Amino acid sequence: MPYPFVLPTTSAFALTTAFTCPTHPSLLRTASTYRGVVRDTLKRHKRMPPESQSANLALVVSSLQDYLPYLLAAADGLAGRHKEVRVTPTVPKSSKDDKKESTVHLEWRPVLVDARLPGKESPRVRIPLTGSHSTAALDTEAAFALSALGHAYTLQARAALQPLYVVTSVVPVGGQQRLAAITAATKHLLAAASVFLFAATFVEASPASATPPTPEVAPPALRSLAALALAEATLLAVLKDDPYPAVVAQDRNENDREWMYKAPDLPKVRAHLFARLCLAAAEHAARATGGVSSSVGISRGFVKYLQDLRHTSRAKACRFFAIDADLGGQTGTALGWIQAAFQELGEGAPGSGGPGGSSSTEKKNLLDRFRKDRAEKREKKEDRRIERGTNWGADAGRYEETRVLAMLDAKWTKQNDTMNTQLIPQAAPLLSQMPSGREIHTVRPMDAPQLDASVLEAMRVPPDPLDALADEVNDVGLSSSDDEDRISNQRSHTPGSSGIGAYPGTPSSYY
Known part of the structure; x- marks a missing residue:
């Protein structure tokens, strides 16, 4: 994310x-x-x-x-x-x-539309400027420009957060740097949400809303983008005080040596408040999914990201309910919430299997080993993406949350098996007891x-x-792809242009 x-x-x-x-x-x-x-x-x-x-x-x-x-x-x-x-x-x-x-027309290349051929860019959208289309043409141009501005704000938030996720090298990101990065990213995401809402309102009041050239600039898609930015900003409010992702990233960093002289700092968190914030983010993600799921042509990868973000937000809420239960001495209930979180992510909890027996134990061990190998491959692949800064976080933080849940599950399972054995409740009744979300951010209308x-x-x-x-x-x-080459070729054959090795301002001396 x-x-x-x-x-x-x-x-x-x-x-x-x-x-x-x-x-x-x-x-x-x-x-x-x-x-x-x-x-x-x-x-x-x-x-x-x-x-x-x-x-x-x-x-x-x-x-x-x-x-x-x-x-x-x-x-x-x-x-x-x-x-x-x-x-x-x-x-x-x-x-x-x-x-x-x-026919005079404008052209924009959409970014949330599936390409006709795999590995190719989506075709450009033509906006005619003649006849009855002239009135809506400039409004569509404004919608594309506003959406590009919102995307740029979102990418600025990604750039601010990228150092927090690098684990292949030692990046000096302390408490103040981490807070500054999350604050800057939140500011950019709220600005993106404001831009997308303004674009949706602008398009709704114009003739361009009747027949948009692409569903990407239609009001439902623009409002979905605003809801997505608000959901991610809400999750950043939780990440600012959530110590567990940083501890897991530090444990996975082979170049980090802080564990030799300093134990991981796990302060007490306002678990119940954070859980409700995560549920609010899940509600925003669900609203974003509903706005684009029925649109024909929207990228399936983008729709899947919205669905993964909703499930990841609900899994985070389950984790904070588990932390709240553990702080109250209810380790069994905490493990039940962890299983509910894994259920939200669509993955089985580590060590979960069928009934007892030697054959069942062997199958369980093989399944755990397979899951571990698969998780390690995904982690290395994601770490390389973060290091290069290309397409990282495309899973909406799902793998990162899985790592945190696996760490807490191993810790509390060992504690529950050796110290105070408690009954682990089923996940379905716990999920039905989750409260509604709580808002923390308000999107200011864009001037x-x-x-x-x-x-x-x-x-x-x-x-x-x-x-x-x-x-x-x-x-x-x-054309947008060939005009620079064409102009440069014309300049290279112009008699007045400077040749190789010529000093600036003296082209006439070489001809």
């Missing part, structure tokens, strides 16, 4: 080719300039190695934040929601080479990105005719 989103990419496009703004002539050209920056930033971010993408997320966020005020001003002006700005669509000219009228009055007033000035070159560079004819 959080979910490893992939940022979307978009095609080159100049808003001045499809719209005109008589009240603020410079608005569309300035918006096109900022859109070009967003497109270039997203494309460069996608091509970066995974270990370098975390440092580039701040640039992605700032470029989207700079673009959104101009885009929303143009969208509101086109839909008549702005008092001062008026934007009208222009009729595209017919092509000389084609008898049919040329709509708006242009400053002085900036909007400056847009009334007609644009400089020399800036028309920018529109040609950002024209629809250039």
